[in-house]
Amino acid sequence: xxxxxxxxxxxxxxxxxxxxxxxxxxxxxxxxxxxxxxxxxxxxxxxxxxxxxxxxxxxxxxxxxxxxxxxxxxxxxxxxxxxxxxxxxxxxxxxxxxxxxxxxxxxxxxxxxxxxxxxxxxxxxxxxxxxxxxxxxxx
Numbered sequence: 001x002x003x004x005x006x007x008x009x010x011x012x013x014x015x016x017x018x019x020x021x022x023x024x025x026x027x028x029x030x031x032x033x034x035x036x037x038x039x040x041x042x043x044x045x046x047x048x049x050x051x052x053x054x055x056x057x058x059x060x061x062x063x064x065x066x067x068x069x070x071x072x073x074x075x076x077x078x079x080x081x082x083x084x085x086x087x088x089x090x091x092x093x094x095x096x097x098x099x100x101x102x103x104x105x106x107x108x109x110x111x112x113x114x115x116x117x118x119x120x121x122x123x124x125x126x127x128x129x130x131x132x133x134x135x136x137x138x139x
Contacts, residue, residue: 006083009091010074013098017063020102024056059105063098070094070125073132082135090128097121 031053032038040047049057074091077083097120104114 001083001085001088003078003081003083005088006074006077006091009088009095010071012095013063013067013070016095016099016102017060017067020056020060020063020106023106024053024060027053027056055105055109059102062101062105066122066125067098069129073125073129076136077132080136080139082132082139084135087128087131087135090124090131094121094124094128097124 028041031050034050036049036053037047040049077087097117101114101117101121104110104117
């Protein structure tokens with residue numbers, strides 16, 4: 001299998017992170033235009049931001065938490081040259097579950113669905129790492 005194929009799911013998640021950053025910027029502008037005092041952004045104190053801005057900000061931060069482990073696994077797979085169809089499928093599955101989590105976090109607002117999407121992505125990432133470790137150990 002082509003060594004670079006494992007990089008494409010990572011590229012997709014990186015691009016999605018930039019999209020969510022743009023959504024957050026748009027929501028920030030909207031909140032200010034609706035009356036949120038700009039001093040809120042200095043220390044995040046003294047003013048109550050709208051829920052849509054809090055959700056976007058929290059989700060943008062989330063994309064720098066668990067996905068870091070995904071990026072590390074992809075780089076490990078790439079440098080150790082242990083790519084397989086199973087690892088590639090798990091990588092894409094993780095990206096899809098993160099997109100579903102984003103949809104729940106940014107649009108639907110159903111906490112139970114959001115939690116479920118997170119846990120599915122969590123277990124896909126765990127399977128991705130276990131498969132990566134097994135592949136590296138027995139290559």
